[in-house]
Amino acid sequence: MSIGTLLFIAQRAFEEEIVTALHDAGFNFTIAQGRLAARIGEQGSRxxxxxxxxxxxKQSAAYLLRQLEEIGLVARQHDPRDxxxxxxxxxxxxxxxxxxARDIEARIERRWQDLxxxxxxxxxxxxxxxxxxxxDRHAESPERQLG
Amino acid sequence: MSIGTLLFIAQRAFEEEIVTALHDAGFNFTIAQGRLAARIGEQGSRxxxxxxxxxxxKQSAAYLLRQLEEIGLVARQHDPRDxxxxxxxxxxxxxxxxxxARDIEARIERRWQDLxxxxxxxxxxxxxxxxxxxxDRHAESPERQLG
DNA sequence: CTATTTAGTCAGAGTCTCTTACTACTTGGA
DNA sequence: TCCAAGTAGTAAGAGACTCTGACTAAATAG
Structure with a gap:
């Protein structure tokens, strides 16, 4: 079994558990929304x-952010510098x-550590x-959508 | 950075390289199609x-298999036992x-091994x-679609 | 022989993603 | 100062993948 498949299985198991646990905790957002929201910094991000x-x-991010805003998880502010x-x-x-989400991640990590x-x-x-x-260094993809 | 994100990054890098390389080699199928095709056994699979x-x-698998059949990568046979x-x-x-695909996987693995x-x-x-x-053992999901 | 389970299909909808094309602001020279 | 090129984000539309609900037909357990 290739390492690609192994990564896929582990990654999927992790993600599924996070979403389920968050759902049980009363937070309802999708994996894609969560992946984006997880990357928002303390001071905000562009x-x-x-x-x-x-x-x-960018367009996909805009699509997801629109939903996150509707759900009430994020807000958009004007960037004073631009x-x-x-x-x-x-x-x-x-x-x-x-x-x-961080609590749940920590819980999964602890369990995996035990396993x-x-x-x-x-x-x-x-x-x-x-x-x-x-x-990341070897990937030559700083920008999506070349067109 | 959580292990979930790390898994995601590695998994994605792997998958992207496979698809690109296969495309360059003249094989045109998508990630989802490839993931399914990769699991077909020597003797065939249900x-x-x-x-x-x-x-x-099952419905998603049927959707992908239909395409794989159109592309000419797989064929369907009657199962004599059922x-x-x-x-x-x-x-x-x-x-x-x-x-x-296996060649490319091996190539990526070699590179990662060097990295x-x-x-x-x-x-x-x-x-x-x-x-x-x-x-897998702890996952209680032998079946998708409970409805 | 009947009730239940299992293999697979059909139809329809939702989510996420991309490409193409665009507006408005910023920036780096000449 | 002004203009060309680049960058931030939007709009519209299509394609890929996934799911649920409802179904048919064959297998199996009793």
Whole structure:
């Protein structure tokens, strides 16, 4: 079984559990919405930043942000440094959701740590982290949508 | 950065490279189609088996298989052991695509092995494999679509 | 032989994604 | 200062993938 499939299985298991747990906790948003919201910084983030971080087109990010705004998880502010840009920030409710998500993530990580072993889990996470740096550096895709 | 995000990044990088390379090699199918086709066994597989293996609904698998059949990668045969069932098999062309995909996977694995280190890569793959067994066992979802 | 389960289909809708085309603001020279 | 090029974001539309609900037909358990 290739490492691609193994990554897929683990990633999917993780995501499914997060969404289910958040749903049970009363937060209703989709995986795609969550992936984007998870990348919003403390001081707010630009739409384009978020799109690049999530690896999707600006238009897709705009689509998801519109929904997140309707749900009440994020708000848009004018960016004082650039009249074209907007700053996406988490609302109070959005911060609560983010905290809840982090709790659940921590819970899953603890469980996986028990399933593997603390040492193995640490190795796993470390290697994935290393890989991320290298893959991101070697990826020539700072921008989506070349057209 | 949570392990979920790290998994997502690695998984996505892997998948993107596979699709691009296969496309360059003249094989044109999508990620979803490839994920399903990759699970077809030597002796053929049932639609329901494939759906479960890929973690999607039977209807979604049928949708993808219809396309794979149109492309000419798979063929459907009657299952002699069950008149309701069909056996999905790879065509000659499908086997070529599978071999090409395996080559590319091996190439990516080699590269990752160099980027990390043979030892680290081995650990990574091993831990993911262990996790898969445990996660699959603990997942109570043998069937999609309960309705 | 009947009730239940299982394999697969059909129809329809929702979500997410992309491409093409555009407006408005910013920036780097000449 | 002004203009060309680049950047932030929007609009419209289409395509891919997924799901649920409802169904048919065959297999199986009793």
């Amino acid at each position: 739409l384009t930043e978020l799109a690049n971080a999530a690896g999707i087109a 009249a074209r840009a907007q700053l996406v920030v988490l609302t109070e409710y959005g911060r609560k959701a983010q905290l809840a 593997l072993s603390p040492a193995a889990f640490k190795e796993l996470k470390q290697h994935l982290g290393t890989l991320r740096e290298l893959v | 639609l329901t088996e494939l759906a479960n293996a890929a973690g999607i609904a 008149a309701r069932a069909q056996l999905v098999v790879l065509t000659e062309y499908g086997r070529k695509a599978q071999l090409a 990390l280190s043979p030892a680290a890569f081995k650990e990574l793959k091993q831990h993911l494999g262990t996790l898969r067994e445990l996660v």
